[in-house]
Amino acid sequence: MSVGMIVTLVVxxxxxxxxxxxxxxxxxxxxxxxxxxxxxxxxxxxRYDLIxxxxxxxxxxxxxxxxxxxxVIKARNQALTGLTAAxxxxxxxxxxxxxxxxxxxxxxxxxxxxVVMEAYPDLKANQNMMQVSEELTSTENKVAFARQAFNxxxxxxxxxxxxxxxxxxAAMFGHVANATLLEFADSAAIQDAPKVSFN
Amino acid sequence: MNFFEQxxxxxxxxxxxxxxxxxxxxxxxxxxxxxxxxxxNIAQQQNAARHYVAAPLHVTxxxxxxxxxxxxxxxxxxxxxxxxxxxxxxxxxxxxxxxxLHGNDASAEERKILNVVExxxxxxxxxxxxxxxxxxxxxxxxxxxxxxxDAVIGITRGAVHLLSRDELQGVIxxxxxxxxxxxxxxNLRLIGWLHGLLLITLIGRILLQAPRPINRDRDQxxxxxxxxxxxxxxxxxxxxxxxxxxxxxxxxxxxxxxDASSVQFTxxxxxxGNALKKIGGYSLGSRLMQSNATEIGHLLFGEGxxxxxxxxxxxxxxxxxRIRRIDPQWxxxxxxxxxxxxxxxxxxxxxxxxxxxxxDLRSVQTAVLETAVVTAIGAPTDRHLSxxxxxxxxxxxxxxxxxxxxxDASLLLCALPVARAAADTARQELALLQQQLSSASYQQLxxxxxxxxxxxxxLDQTLLxxxxxxxxxLSPAQWQQLNSLVQQLAxxxxxxxxxxxxxxxxxxxxxxxxRRPQAGRLLLVECRDDCVLLLSVLAxxxxxxxxxxxxxxxxxxxxxxxxxxxxxxxxxxxxxxPAIKRLAALRPLQKPALLKAMxxxxxxxxxxxxxxxxxxxxxxxxxxxxxxxxx
Numbered sequence: 078m079s080v081g082m083i084v085t086l087v088v089x090x091x092x093x094x095x096x097x098x099x100x101x102x103x104x105x106x107x108x109x110x111x112x113x114x115x116x117x118x119x120x121x122x123x124r125y126d127l128i129x130x131x132x133x134x135x136x137x138x139x140x141x142x143x144x145x146x147x148x149v150i151k152a153r154n155q156a157l158t159g160l161t162a163a164x165x166x167x168x169x170x171x172x173x174x175x176x177x178x179x180x181x182x183x184x185x186x187x188x189x190x191x192v193v194m195e196a197y198p199d200l201k202a203n204q205n206m207m208q209v210s211e212e213l214t215s216t217e218n219k220v221a222f223a224r225q226a227f228n229x230x231x232x233x234x235x236x237x238x239x240x241x242x243x244x245x246x247a248a249m250f251g252h253v254a255n256a257t258l259l260e261f262a263d264s265a266a267i268q269d270a271p272k273v274s275f276n
Numbered sequence: 277m278n279f280f281e282q283x284x285x286x287x288x289x290x291x292x293x294x295x296x297x298x299x300x301x302x303x304x305x306x307x308x309x310x311x312x313x314x315x316x317n318i319a320q321q322q323n324a325a326r327h328y329v330a331a332p333l334h335v336t337x338x339x340x341x342x343x344x345x346x347x348x349x350x351x352x353x354x355x356x357x358x359x360x361x362x363x364x365x366x367x368x369x370x371x372x373x374x375x376x377l378h379g380n381d382a383s384a385e386e387r388k389i390l391n392v393v394e395x396x397x398x399x400x401x402x403x404x405x406x407x408x409x410x411x412x413x414x415x416x417x418x419x420x421x422x423x424x425x426d427a428v429i430g431i432t433r434g435a436v437h438l439l440s441r442d443e444l445q446g447v448i449x450x451x452x453x454x455x456x457x458x459x460x461x462x463n464l465r466l467i468g469w470l471h472g473l474l475l476i477t478l479i480g481r482i483l484l485q486a487p488r489p490i491n492r493d494r495d496q497x498x499x500x501x502x503x504x505x506x507x508x509x510x511x512x513x514x515x516x517x518x519x520x521x522x523x524x525x526x527x528x529x530x531x532x533x534x535d536a537s538s539v540q541f542t543x544x545x546x547x548x549g550n551a552l553k554k555i556g557g558y559s560l561g562s563r564l565m566q567s568n569a570t571e572i573g574h575l576l577f578g579e580g581x582x583x584x585x586x587x588x589x590x591x592x593x594x595x596x597x598r599i600r601r602i603d604p605q606w607x608x609x610x611x612x613x614x615x616x617x618x619x620x621x622x623x624x625x626x627x628x629x630x631x632x633x634x635x636d637l638r639s640v641q642t643a644v645l646e647t648a649v650v651t652a653i654g655a656p657t658d659r660h661l662s663x664x665x666x667x668x669x670x671x672x673x674x675x676x677x678x679x680x681x682x683x684d685a686s687l688l689l690c691a692l693p694v695a696r697a698a699a700d701t702a703r704q705e706l707a708l709l710q711q712q713l714s715s716a717s718y719q720q721l722x723x724x725x726x727x728x729x730x731x732x733x734x735l736d737q738t739l740l741x742x743x744x745x746x747x748x749x750l751s752p753a754q755w756q757q758l759n760s761l762v763q764q765l766a767x768x769x770x771x772x773x774x775x776x777x778x779x780x781x782x783x784x785x786x787x788x789x790x791r792r793p794q795a796g797r798l799l800l801v802e803c804r805d806d807c808v809l810l811l812s813v814l815a816x817x818x819x820x821x822x823x824x825x826x827x828x829x830x831x832x833x834x835x836x837x838x839x840x841x842x843x844x845x846x847x848x849x850x851x852x853x854p855a856i857k858r859l860a861a862l863r864p865l866q867k868p869a870l871l872k873a874m875x876x877x878x879x880x881x882x883x884x885x886x887x888x889x890x891x892x893x894x895x896x897x898x899x900x901x902x903x904x905x906x907x
Contacts, residue, residue: 083341087348094356101360108370116682116749119381218716222683222754229751 099243103252106237107168110230110256114167116223117259121160121180124216128153128187131209135190138200145186145193152183168231168256181262224259231256279654279901282457284864289462289526297469300518304476304511305346309339315503349479354472358465365405365421365428365460368575372418372566374408374430379680379745385436392444393429394742396452396541399664400656401893401902403744403786405429409436415555415613416562417577419451420460424902425786427455434560438613439551446538446548447577453537454575456654456902459530463574466523473515480508520589527574527591535598543658549603550611552578556595557610646835646875650868653901660904667738667905675727679739685746686758687713687721688728689783692736693765693776695728701769708768712761733775733886737893738905740782747787755787774817774887777849778894781856785898798861800869804838806855807870810895812847814877818888824881832877836869856898867901 132146139146159179163172194200201207235255238247247253360367377386390407397404402424410416413434421427429451439447454460483505538548555562555578562578573580573591580591592598599606652660668676678684690713694705710718731739750758762783766776800807811832812825819825822845829843859870874895878888889906896903 080341083344086345090348090352094352097356098359105367105370112376113749113751115376115378115381119378120681122381214716215720218714218720219681219683222686226682226749226751226754229753233751 095242096246099246100250102237103234103243103247103250106230106234107252107256110227110234111167113223113227113230114164114259117220117227118160118164120216120219120223121156124213124220125153125157125160127209127213127216131206131213134203134205134209135194135200138197138203139193142193145190149183149186149190152179152186155179156183167227168234170254170257173257173259177260177262184262220261224261228258231258279456280864280868282654293462293466293469293522296522300473300515301347301350304515305339305343308346308507308511309342311507312342312504315507345479346476349475350472352472353475354469357471358468365419365426368418368420368464368572369408369428369430372408372410372430372564372572374410377407377409380677388441389431389436389444389448392441392448395661395664395668396445396448398668398738398741399541399660399904400452400456400654401741401897401904402427402452402455403741406745406748407431409433410564410566412564412566414560414563414565415439415551415558415578416564416580417447417451418572418575419454420464420572420575421455422461422464423900424455425788427460432564434558438554438558442542442544442547443551443554445542446544446546447551449538449541450534450548450577453534453541454530457530457533457537459534460575463527466519466574467572470516470519470523473512473519476512476515477509478512480505480510480512483508523574524589524591528593530574531592531598532601535602537655539602541656541658542661545602549599549606552595552599552602553609553611554613556599557612646872646879649875649903649906650871652904653871653896656904663905667735670731670735671739671742672727675724675739676742678724679742680746682746682749682754683717684720684724685743686750686754687717688724688739688743689747689758689779690761690765691721691724691728692739692779693762695725696733696736696775697769697773704768705765708764709761712764734889734905736775736779737782737890737897740779740786744786759783772849774849774890777852778890781853781894781898796861796863798858798863798866800836800862800866801838803858803862804841806858807836807838807873808833808841808844809847809851809855810859810870811873811877812844813849813852814874814888814891815843816845816847817891818878818883818885819881828877828880831880832873835873835876856895860899862899867899870899871896871901871903 128149132149135142136146156176156179159172159176163176166172237243238252238255377390379390382390386409393407394404405419405421405424405427406429408428408430410430410432412432414432415435415438417429417431417435419427419429429448431447435444435447483501485505535548539545542548561582562576562580563582564576564580566580576591578592578595596608675688678688690709694702694709697705706722709721713721747755762780766772766780811829815825815829815832819828825845826843833841862870874892878884878892884906893903893905
């Protein structure tokens with residue numbers, strides 16, 4: 078075995094291990110954002126579980142607003158299906174955009190409900206209603222925080238995937254599409270302008 | 277053998293293993309060169325009959341090339357695998373296909389295992405490790421990680437479903453003892469190096485399948501390649517064989533040790549005994565479906581892959597022998613897990629602790645023996661466990677739920693300094709927080725504040741340990757923001773209090789942000805100045821009067837048997853961090869002396885102030901000697 082052959086072998090080995098390192102890093106970053114989605118799912122599920130409670134309480138007071146209430150329930154059910162689909166494929170473009178849209182519609186229905194509720198002061202003063210509204214607000218906050226963590230993880234994955242040398246091999250390893258960020262239209266429940274931290 | 281001797285033994289074992297490994301490679305190189313030369317000579321002799329007579333090769337001519345190839349292959353393989361495992365326990369758990377268990381989304385059975393892990397972690401003074409569930413019906417568990425901060429616990433779905441609370445406690449205690457005895461570090465290194473040896477067989481396989489050149493002269497190059505390939509395969513497998521033999525023998529001893537530690541921890545031989553009996557009586561046993569179970573076999577609780585071949589390669593001792601060592605009166609009958617069910621002995625330990633009457637933590641006045649404190653490190657007992665359960669019971673359920681959500685856990689970390697600060701500092705800090713946080717977050721924080729203010733200060737470190745699984749889910753950017761916010765809170769009043777200092781140090785340490793130098797090489801004499809600083813800070817924290825502080829310092833310094841040094845009243849908390857970083861690189865057997873000195877200094881005046889306890893436990897954590905909460 079000549080020196081040349083040995084050098085070639087060593088270089089090939091180094092390249093091989095480099096490629097393996099890139100593969101593992103891609104897998105690790107993908108796992109990270111998939112795990113981060115789980116936190117969003119937990120908080121969204123809690124929110125979707127609170128909404129029927131809210132609607133039931135409201136029904137007793139708002140006997141003639143069945144249209145608004147039904148719209149809320151419908152939007153909530155759609156968002157729940159969107160969430161189940163997204164949990165199965167976090168980061169895929171279709172799942173993320175459809176979840177974002179469903180959430181947007183739910184937010185719209187909820188804000189219309191809020192507007193209508195203004196006309197029913199007894200409802201607003203109801204203990205149960207106050208508790209549920211309060212929990213909804215806190216869940217909104219937690220969703221926003223979890224979404225921030227998820228988007229950070231997705232950005233890290235995309236950046237690594239698009240930078241050299243990973244960009245050369247990513248498609249070959251099955252990481253073809255960029256992961257999509259999760260965008261929600263900021264609902265009326267999040268009042269303040271985004272601050273530096275924890276928003 | 278105590279914690280420090282274990283750590284030291286792990287260090288020594290590593291050194292011996294490296295030596296053994298180098299010896300194995302050298303032998304491999306020699307034998308391969310020799311055999312390669314023989315093969316080539318035979319081939320040349322056959323050629324000589326046809327055309328020319330060439331001078332036969334000698335071993336030393338081929339050796340450099342062969343050596344280079346073998347060494348580079350093994351090194352690269354070993355480096356690659358150890359680098360892959362460098363991210364610690366999480367890498368192993370994800371490779372096994374584990375799913376992270378979230379505290380805020382757990383079913384009743386999952387909540388049970390999370391509670392057990394929390395109790396054991398608090399009892400031993402380490403941050404709560406994340407728990408991964410492996411979707412497999414067998415009963416098995418593992419713990420992986422280089423340090424307690426990056427450790428993870430993995431458990432199978434079968435174990436969660438079929439084992440009762442006591443049995444789960446036994447299994448988790450066994451896993452925790454693996455973490456404390458440094459088995460992880462050794463095992464992960466072993467995996468890496470054996471992988472390197474395995475690669476030699478890969479080369480052999482490549483050579484075997486290499487296309488044979490067809491040459492007009494019909495010389496024997498093709499056959500040479502074939503023989504060399506065969507050679508490499510045989511030798512590679514021989515190396516792996518011996519490596520596995522060593523690994524298995526070491527692993528079996530560790531398993532007995534871990535079983536014994538588990539009994540010591542829980543004082544309940546039935547817990548782990550019944551778990552083993554259930555594995556024996558279960559059709560699936562502890563056999564995992566995952567294919568890489570062989571590689572990480574020695575990290576598991578029970579035998580993960582049932583080898584048909586001999587006991588020589590078993591990573592775990594036979595089940596019957598393990599049960600008999602724990603329960604000498606055993607009648608030989610296994611338990612059927614499906615019959616006996618998983619709910620017996622299941623009353624939440626927290627409820628039983630209420631009955632025993634939790635002690636008032638604020639009145640810890642009794643002098644604590646140094647030896648008792650130091651022996652508790654890495655070897656908690658059932659007393660620590662029941663104390664931990666009592667502590668956990670003091671934390672309101674609302675707060676405990678919040679510790680499982682990343683946002684609320686971050687807010688809690690900001691609320692801690694405010695809760696413990698003096699009135700006007702607190703006002704300033706609240707103003708700062710109101711600026712930086714959204715209004716909903718700020719309101720949540722104020723609610724947490726009211727809950728925190730009634731809790732004793734000793735619980736602060738416990739709260740931080742409980743918050744770890746949620747804090748690990750923060751993205752790096754979010755973690756940076758949290759860190760800088762807490763730092764700003766500490767800077768508000770211009771002085772660093774003990775509480776703020778310990779909070780910042782622990783946050784960085786648990787998150788793994790402090791890059792430490794190569795551990796285990798320094799002697800106490802080389803860190804004399806750092807010891808002076810540490811003891812001075814500790815003395816000042818517990819004694820108002822400068823003379824008393826000097827006396828406490830002297831008492832502690834005596835224990836160290838280093839050349840005399842004077843108490844430094846000007847020692848600042850801010851200088852503590854670099855000093856502790858250096859001290860963390862002490863040799864394991866030097867650490868007990870330092871810890872005993874600290875305890876001696878602290879108890880010199882017969883009273884344990886909250887600041888002293890906080891500093892003591894924080895420094896112990898940063899030195900990688902987890903100190904259970906003082907009972």
